[in-house]
Amino acid sequence: MSQTSEFSLIKTYFSGLTPDRDDVTLGIGDDCALLAPPANELQATSVDTLVSGVHFFADVDPYKLGHKALAVNLSDLAAMGAKPAWFTLALTLPEANTEWLQAFSAGMADLAKQHNVQLVGGDTTRGPLSITIQVTGFVEPRKVLRRDAAKPGDIIFVSGTLGDAGAGLLLKQGQLPVDMLNEQEQQFVIDRLELPNPRNLLALQLSGESQAAIDISDGLLADLKHILSASRVGAVIDTAALPLSAALQKIPTELALKLALTAGDDYELCFTVPADKALQFEAKHAGQIKRIGEITASLELTLLPDNIANKLDWNAGYDHFS
Numbered sequence: 001m002s003q004t005s006e007f008s009l010i011k012t013y014f015s016g017l018t019p020d021r022d023d024v025t026l027g028i029g030d031d032c033a034l035l036a037p038p039a040n041e042l043q044a045t046s047v048d049t050l051v052s053g054v055h056f057f058a059d060v061d062p063y064k065l066g067h068k069a070l071a072v073n074l075s076d077l078a079a080m081g082a083k084p085a086w087f088t089l090a091l092t093l094p095e096a097n098t099e100w101l102q103a104f105s106a107g108m109a110d111l112a113k114q115h116n117v118q119l120v121g122g123d124t125t126r127g128p129l130s131i132t133i134q135v136t137g138f139v140e141p142r143k144v145l146r147r148d149a150a151k152p153g154d155i156i157f158v159s160g161t162l163g164d165a166g167a168g169l170l171l172k173q174g175q176l177p178v179d180m181l182n183e184q185e186q187q188f189v190i191d192r193l194e195l196p197n198p199r200n201l202l203a204l205q206l207s208g209e210s211q212a213a214i215d216i217s218d219g220l221l222a223d224l225k226h227i228l229s230a231s232r233v234g235a236v237i238d239t240a241a242l243p244l245s246a247a248l249q250k251i252p253t254e255l256a257l258k259l260a261l262t263a264g265d266d267y268e269l270c271f272t273v274p275a276d277k278a279l280q281f282e283a284k285h286a287g288q289i290k291r292i293g294e295i296t297a298s299l300e301l302t303l304l305p306d307n308i309a310n311k312l313d314w315n316a317g318y319d320h321f322s
């Protein structure tokens with residue numbers, strides 16, 4: 001089969017894969033997709049690339065790769081409070097392997113269905129494996145979540161649990177003793193790494209109550225710092241309050257804390273809520289979110305208890321920033 005016909009097969013294969021939305025006038029097949037954005041809402045757009053050997057292992061399960069490539073993009077929409085609508089897919093493949101493509105597109109389609117997001121176009125090329133997805137969503141102007149909207153006194157929350165994906169990565173790299181976690185816990189942390197669930201549903205419930213949010217892709221401290229510098233504020237974080245899964249609680253405390261604070265790929269949300277709304281907010285979303293600290297006027301990021309950063313020997317740069 002020639003390369004052209006292989007790749008035209010792929011296009012045929014990708015059309016009809018994801019839910020048909022009413023706001024798509026013309027999807028895959030023409031030179032451009034024709035889309036009908038809603039009036040009175042802002043369009044949120046973002047793009048992310050995953051490269052083989054950089055963002056994933058070349059031999060990763062293609063179903064999981066399809067899921068994750070879309071998940072990381074949906075997570076960016078969640079962090080803005082935007083409701084997912086459409087995505088495009090630029091796929092570079094070393095070869096057109098039908099089995100691989102079927103699994104890859106199934107992983108992508110299953111997640112797309114959960115979030116009612118439609119694949120409306122893309123591009124397919126031959127070369128080293130890489131996946132670029134651009135997503136678009138919509139958000140009412142008053143419901144936008146921005147990095148620059150945190151205010152002194154706001155309470156800081158995170159969703160889910162932290163550090164699991166980091167533990168999964170250590171495990172895959174053979175850097176976590178295998179007997180530290182039982183089989184179920186090992187599967188849990190690896191799934192957190194390979195099949196992340198973006199927090200889009202929670203994000204839609206936050207908008208209106210929270211003003212500032214970010215998704216945790218690079219580790220809590222790194223991502224929280226983006227909120228702090230954009231908002232020109234500081235924060236105090238209570239490390240004893242960090243939400244740790246049952247699996248992370250089996251890992252020695254110092255390593256678990258380090259993973260929860262600095263490891264990436266969790267795709268949880270970190271967001272702020274004004275202090276006068278925080279208690280009620282916390283009760284309403286109990287079990288899904290955890291209060292971990294507070295925004296301060298001074299431009300410092302402080303980890304409590306006081307000596308924790310020194311004790312853990314990775315404090316450099318975490319105490320002060322400008």
Ligand code: ADP
Binds near residue numbers: 011014031089
């Ligand atoms: P063009 O030459 O006009 O760029 P292509 O041959 O690249 O067109 O693509 C033809 C159609 O198939 C377009 O509508 C394009 O959006 C779609 N398409 C190509 N590759 C993909 C893909 N990987 N996923 C989804 N749609 C794709």
Ligand code: MG
Binds near residue numbers: 122123
């Ligand atoms: Mg093209």
